Structure formats: structure tokens, C-alpha cells
Amino acid sequence: MRDRWSRSHAGRVPRQLIDASWRRVAAAGVDPGGGPGQAVLTDAEVSRRVVSGPLAPMLPVLRDRLEPVARxxxxxxxxxxTDGRVLWQGGAPEVRRRADGLGFVPGAAWDEPTVGTNAIGTCLVVGTPVGVHGGEHYVDGHQQWTCAAAPLRDPVGGGLLGVVDLSxxxxxxxxxxxxxxxxxxxLAEHEVRxxxxxxLEQLRRVAGPLLARVxxxxxxxxxxxxxxxATGFAGPARVVLPAGLDGGPAVLPGLGACRVEPLPGGxxxxxDDAEPGGATDVLLDLSGDRPVLRVAAPxxxxxxxxxxRHAEILLALAEAPGGRSAGELADDLFADPTxxxxxxxxxxxxxxxxxPLLATRPYRFAEGVTVQVRRPAGRLLPGSVAPVVLRARAARPVPA
Known part of the structure; x- marks a missing residue:
């Protein structure tokens, strides 16, 4: 590995950061000639990660502040x-065309074990900002490029979420x-924080009257x-919530046995030493000028x-107590299950x-939630063309 560096860099000693990276990728068996990378993610999977992944709140700031500079x-x-998969790319069109030739496209893996030393992959390893220029890239085909990358961290929990890069x-x-x-x-982390x-402030406004009665x-x-x-004790700053939490009895880390009830946004x-809870009653009120969700909890x-759109989703789930898959719900809303x-x-x-009034897999109202729909005397959700609404109108036409 050192011999290859010396031949191509006229005996110059690599930076410690680059030397360590070259050693890692050589040990991983990366081909300096640029062997085949991992399969590219589908457009649908990339879109899912962009829309609902942990980086979604940061993307508008990153795009607005950096894309004009890149162009x-x-x-x-x-x-x-965090896996090095490219989720979003913007900038100068002519450079994007050159990047396509390297496989530097949305859905591609750009971590060290896949493409060798580069700012993105090395930043993911060391967790600090990294610049890689020209011949510091391990793969020969990347040595005509320069790149600078910085980690993106969860400003609340501190964990690594991904990387932003200029190349x-x-x-x-x-x-x-x-x-x-x-x-x-x-800046993006600050905006998310x-x-x-x-x-949290909105939750506190909702929580005040509720906690006063607990x-x-x-x-x-x-x-x-x-x-x-919190009321009755100081409470931890954060609680690790299990995946798929749907309300009702639960055992939470650091708290033990609890009863969990949904609130708007939390x-x-x-x-256990509080009074046991009961059922949650939900009224989807579609009778007025605006759809309203009315929730009565213990x-x-x-x-x-x-x-x-949210009223249409709730109507679809109210009419399907057994739940709806993502494809079925897509058909309900768009007449397109894809x-x-x-x-x-x-x-x-x-x-x-x-x-969390809603549960997933399939999408449905959570256990312990009873639902009623209040329909208007006239046309149901007048602005909607969703198939689920059209079916509901046909089932209960407006009297002449």
C-alpha cells in the first residue's frame, strides 16, 4: 500500500488521516482500479429514506444553503x-453528468469498504469533518476529484445521522x-433542535391541564x-421508547410498568401508582367546515x-377496522396501490x-381506541376526490 502511494505521490508522506484510511480500505480488499460497487437502491427506497428518514428535517437547510454554492x-x-448511501444530490448539471460515470448517484454506497478513501466514507469512520483531494483518493478513477464532508448529528440525542458533502x-x-x-x-442541526x-413547548401547553388532573x-x-x-416526580430527561408502541400497558426502561395514552404530538x-386508564374515544367530525378530530382520553x-389528506386517511381507517396495508391505503387515497x-x-x-392513535403493520387505530365518524348532512369532504371518499358518498348519497 505504501509502495503504491510513493509511486503516485513522488515520495510525499500521506497525512495520518489518509494513511489510516488507505490501510483500512486495503485491508477491506478495495480494488484501486474501481471494482463493482454494491447494487444501487431503488428510487422508491431512496424516496422513502428522504421523506421519512431521520435526515428529512435537515434537508431543506442543506439544500437551500449549499446547492447555490455548488452550482x-x-x-x-x-x-x-450512515451507511454511505447517497440520498440526495444537487448542483451543477455538467458535474452531475460526470458523477454519473463514477456511479456517484442517488442510492449508491459511498462508504470506505465500497469505494475506498473519500470524504464521505472517511467522515463516517472518524466522525469529524474530512477533506480529501485528488490523489488522496484510493481508487484511481476518483483522483481527479476533490471533496469535503461534515457529519450530521442528531442535535437531541447526539447520534450520527449521515454526512453532507461538497464534491x-x-x-x-x-x-x-x-x-x-x-x-x-x-446550522441544519440548530434548526432541527x-x-x-x-x-416540546407545544406539548407542554397540551400537558399542563392534563397533568393537573393526574x-x-x-x-x-x-x-x-x-x-x-412531569408531575409527582422529576422524571428522566429522555425515555427509550420501544418500536411499535401503540398505547395501553407497557414496560418502559427506567420507569417500569406504565400505562401509555396518546396525545397530539406525543x-x-x-x-403504576397512578389510576389505571381506560378506553380512548375518538370522534372524526366531518360535519363542519373543517374536519376535526375529537379525542376523549381517561x-x-x-x-x-x-x-x-389526514381526514381522508382517518376515514379510510375508520371504515376498515382490521387495518389497511400501505398498498391498500394508497388505493384508497390515489387509486394507485404503488x-x-x-x-x-x-x-x-x-x-x-x-x-400515536394509529398503529402500523397494518395501519389501523391502536388497541383501546374506539372510533366514530360524524358525517355532514350535505356532501362529504367536498374538496376530496379520493376513492375512499367517493365510495362513502355513493353509499350514503345526499338527500335531494
């Missing part, structure tokens, strides 16, 4: 997940590129487990004004808006 400088801005032909290298991507990554703080220990959690408010968690009631990526994104947004 002006003849470069690309690229965002990847382009070696002649476009700029000494400020690494500082720029690092600053924009920090601010949005999370707003979610006897014993209870706390209100955001969907990611962050504590918004959970009410009552510990500890109190709340309402949420719905957008048309639009599952859109459906998953819409349901994800709905669950964030109204709390």
Missing part, C-alpha cells in the same frame, strides 16, 4: 445516510470548502422519548383540526400531528 462553483452537494473536479478545490460544509451542517424545542406520577413524552413535562405516561380531552412511499410519509406526518 456557482461547478460542484455537487450530496447528503448520505467536484479537482480544479474546483477551495480552501474554505470544509469550513463551509461544517458551518452549514451545524429549534424545531424540537417548539414541539394523581400520582406521570410524564408527557415527545415521539422521540424526550420529556416535555404520549402521556402514567406510572385523563382529559383534546381536539385537532385536520387537513384534507404509491406506498407517499402513503408512509403521510401517515408518519399524521402520527406526529395527532399522537
Amino acid at each position: 456557482a462553483c461547478g460542484q455537487l452537494v450530496v447528503v448520505t445516510g 467536484g473536479p479537482a480544479r474546483t478545490a477551495h480552501p474554505g470548502a470544509l469550513a463551509l460544509v461544517s458551518a452549514v451542517a451545524a 429549534a424545531a424540537h424545542d417548539r414541539v 394523581e400520582g406520577r406521570a410524564l408527557v413524552l415527545a415521539p422521540d422519548g424526550a420529556t416535555a413535562a 404520549w402521556l405516561v402514567r406510572l 385523563t382529559g380531552s383534546w381536539t385537532d383540526v385536520l387537513g384534507l 404509491r406506498t412511499v407517499t402513503v408512509r410519509a403521510e401517515v408518519s406526518r399524521l402520527r406526529r400531528a395527532v399522537g
Whole structure:
């Protein structure tokens, strides 16, 4: 490995960062000539990760701040997940065409074991901003490129979420590129943190009246487990929530046996020394000018004004007590069962808006939730053309 470096770099000693990376990729068996990489993800899978993955809140900031720079400088801005898979790419069209020839496309893996030393893959390994220029790339075909990458971290939990990168032909290298991507990554993390703080503040406004009526220990959690408010004890700053939590009895780390009830945008968690909960009654009120969800839980009631798409989803689930798969729900909404990526994104947004009243696999109202639909005297959801609404209108036509 050192012999190859010396031959191509006139005896110059590599930076420690690059030397360590070359050793890793050589040990992984990466072909310097650029052997076949991993299969590219499908467009549908890339879209799913973009829309509903953990980087979704950061993408608008990254795109707005870096894509104009990339276009002006003849470069690309690229965002990847923790596996190095390219999730989004923007910038100068002519450079994107050159990147296509390298397989540097959405869905491709750009980690070290797949494509050798590069800013994205090496940044994922070391967890700090990395610049790789020209001949520092391990694969020969990449040595006409320059790239600068910075890690993207969860500003609440601190975990690594992915990488943002500026790449382009070696002649476009700029000494400020690494500082720029690092600053924009920090800005994106700050924006997400601010949005999370707003979610907690909204939860606190909802939680205040509810917690005032709770006897014993209870706390209100955001969907990611962050504590918004507590009563009866200080409560942990964060609770690890199990996947597929649907409400009802649960055992939560650090809390033990609890009863979990949905709130708009979070959970009410009552510990064992609180009064046992009961059923949650949901009224999907479609009788007024705007669709409204009215929820009556054992500890109190709340309402949420719905957008048309969310009202259509809830109507579809109310009329299918056994639940609907993503394909069936896509057919209900769009008359196209292949639009599952859109459906998953819409349901994800709905669950964030109204709390975990909904369960998944299949999509349905959670256990312990009873649902009624209040229909209008006139036309049901007048602005809708969703098949589920058209069927409901046909089943109960408006009287002449």
C-alpha cells in the first residue's frame, strides 16, 4: 500500500488521516482500479429514506444553503445516510453528468469498504469533518476529484445521522470548502433542535391541564422519548421508547410498568401508582367546515383540526377496522396501490400531528381506541376526490 502511494505521490508522506484510511480500505480488499460497487437502491427506497428518514428535517437547510454554492462553483452537494448511501444530490448539471460515470448517484454506497478513501466514507469512520483531494483518493478513477464532508448529528440525542458533502473536479478545490460544509451542517442541526424545542413547548401547553388532573406520577413524552413535562416526580430527561408502541400497558426502561395514552404530538405516561386508564374515544367530525378530530382520553380531552389528506386517511381507517396495508391505503387515497412511499410519509406526518392513535403493520387505530365518524348532512369532504371518499358518498348519497 505504501509502495503504491510513493509511486503516485513522488515520495510525499500521506497525512495520518489518509494513511489510516488507505490501510483500512486495503485491508477491506478495495480494488484501486474501481471494482463493482454494491447494487444501487431503488428510487422508491431512496424516496422513502428522504421523506421519512431521520435526515428529512435537515434537508431543506442543506439544500437551500449549499446547492447555490455548488452550482456557482461547478460542484455537487450530496447528503448520505450512515451507511454511505447517497440520498440526495444537487448542483451543477455538467458535474452531475460526470458523477454519473463514477456511479456517484442517488442510492449508491459511498462508504470506505465500497469505494475506498473519500470524504464521505472517511467522515463516517472518524466522525469529524474530512477533506480529501485528488490523489488522496484510493481508487484511481476518483483522483481527479476533490471533496469535503461534515457529519450530521442528531442535535437531541447526539447520534450520527449521515454526512453532507461538497464534491467536484479537482480544479474546483477551495480552501474554505470544509469550513463551509461544517458551518452549514451545524446550522441544519440548530434548526432541527429549534424545531424540537417548539414541539416540546407545544406539548407542554397540551400537558399542563392534563397533568393537573393526574394523581400520582406521570410524564408527557415527545415521539422521540424526550420529556416535555412531569408531575409527582422529576422524571428522566429522555425515555427509550420501544418500536411499535401503540398505547395501553407497557414496560418502559427506567420507569417500569406504565400505562401509555396518546396525545397530539406525543404520549402521556402514567406510572403504576397512578389510576389505571381506560378506553380512548375518538370522534372524526366531518360535519363542519373543517374536519376535526375529537379525542376523549381517561385523563382529559383534546381536539385537532385536520387537513384534507389526514381526514381522508382517518376515514379510510375508520371504515376498515382490521387495518389497511400501505398498498391498500394508497388505493384508497390515489387509486394507485404503488404509491406506498407517499402513503408512509403521510401517515408518519399524521402520527406526529395527532399522537400515536394509529398503529402500523397494518395501519389501523391502536388497541383501546374506539372510533366514530360524524358525517355532514350535505356532501362529504367536498374538496376530496379520493376513492375512499367517493365510495362513502355513493353509499350514503345526499338527500335531494
